[in-house]
Amino acid sequence: MRWTCRSRATYRRGHACFDPRRHRSAVLCTAVARGDRLAHHRVLLADAEKHLVRYGPEFTREVIDRAAGSFVYTADGRKILDFTSGQMSSILGHAHPEIVATVQRQIASLDHLFSGMLSRPVVDLARRLSDTLPAPLDKALLLTTGAESNEAAIRMAKLVTGKHEIVSFARSWHGMTQAAASATYSAGRKGYGPSAPGNFAIPAPNAYRPDFTAADGSLDWERQLDFAFDLIDAQSTGSLAACLVEPILSSGGIIEPPVGYMAARCTPSAGNAACC
Ligand SMILES: Cc1ncc(COP(=O)(O)O)c(C=O)c1O
Numbered sequence: 001m002r003w004t005c006r007s008r009a010t011y012r013r014g015h016a017c018f019d020p021r022r023h024r025s026a027v028l029c030t031a032v033a034r035g036d037r038l039a040h041h042r043v044l045l046a047d048a049e050k051h052l053v054r055y056g057p058e059f060t061r062e063v064i065d066r067a068a069g070s071f072v073y074t075a076d077g078r079k080i081l082d083f084t085s086g087q088m089s090s091i092l093g094h095a096h097p098e099i100v101a102t103v104q105r106q107i108a109s110l111d112h113l114f115s116g117m118l119s120r121p122v123v124d125l126a127r128r129l130s131d132t133l134p135a136p137l138d139k140a141l142l143l144t145t146g147a148e149s150n151e152a153a154i155r156m157a158k159l160v161t162g163k164h165e166i167v168s169f170a171r172s173w174h175g176m177t178q179a180a181a182s183a184t185y186s187a188g189r190k191g192y193g194p195s196a197p198g199n200f201a202i203p204a205p206n207a208y209r210p211d212f213t214a215a216d217g218s219l220d221w222e223r224q225l226d227f228a229f230d231l232i233d234a235q236s237t238g239s240l241a242a243c244l245v246e247p248i249l250s251s252g253g254i255i256e257p258p259v260g261y262m263a264a265r266c267t268p269s270a271g272n273a274a275c276c
Contacts (some may be wrong), residue, residue: 013163037076055176056187067094147175150244154179157242165198165236166200167243171206173251174244183244186252199236202228205257 001050044063052059065075069092072082082094092099110119112231119233126140143149158164168174168183175181181188182195189195203224210219232240248254 041077044229049129069093069095071096111121132164145175147177147180150174150180151177152185154183154242154244161241163199163239163241165240166196166197167200167202167232169245169247169249169252171204171252171255172201172244172246173249174246186249198237198239198241200232201232204252204255206255208255209256219258221261222264224262225264 041063045061062074062078062080064072066073067082070082072094073078074080088119106121110121113119122142125142129140130138141152143150143152154166157166165181166183168185170185172184172185173186174190176184179196181192182199185201205219205221205224207219207221210217212220212224214220245257245262247257
């Protein structure tokens with residue numbers, strides 16, 4: 001008996017089709033040949049369960065075949081609006097034609113280099129990024145993930161200040177590497193032993209569920225911020241290096257700080273050590 005996959009695209013992991021008595025991937029080939037997408041799906045989920053590590057909530061039960069714009073598509077053609085938009089490629093839309101063309105063009109001529117070597121696209125990107133930022137933010141460190149960026153930012157803050165204490169929101173998510181996870185309070189803290197010493201949380205300014213309220217029930221973020229500065233004053237050993245804030249708290253609950261919040265400072269005249 002000969003076992004063949006109907007189409008390469010239906011089974012992209014590059015397994016050959018084997019006799020099912022000798023190799024389990026043949027189960028997949030057989031299923032595809034019969035048009036049995038359910039069996040195909042079950043094998044993929046079983047493989048995922050067996051071979052992939054997941055550090056957060058469960059994987060979705062849908063297997064995504066392709067993505068375009070704001071939608072993802074399952075193998076059986078279901079079109080699903082991608083509500084995780086805001087993460088990774090989704091913020092620009094999946095498979096944006098300009099990005100696809102740029103990546104295809106670039107990877108064919110120059111992709112990854114030793115980090116000490118320069119190339120024109122890297123320098124151009126750094127210059128163009130700095131053109132979008134206020135002075136003195138005129139240098140970029142190009143990394144891959146959000147956690148890496150926060151890790152690097154924390155290391156820089158410690159190096160520059162010679163201090164080590166890091167403040168962040170109690171609803172924050174900065175990533176799952178060590179320093180980023182130590183500054184993350186919305187998840188991922190339990191079971192990993194002590195986090196980095198000198199990490200402090202302040203309340204997040206959540207206008208939808210306000211904890212400090214004005215007379216009309218709205219969030220009194222100025223009073224909340226004064227309370228936060230007092231909290232930091234009480235805990236700090238005088239070694240504050242940075243306050244890590246991502247302007248829109250994403251995994252912490254899509255919280256947008258009120259207008260004026262990011263520019264607010266405590267008044268040094270109040271003798272508050274957390275003032276910068
Ligand atoms: C606000 C925020 N910062 C940082 C990260 C970490 O990014 P990454 O998963 O790319 O390490 C995330 C990831 O969800 C995030 O939502």
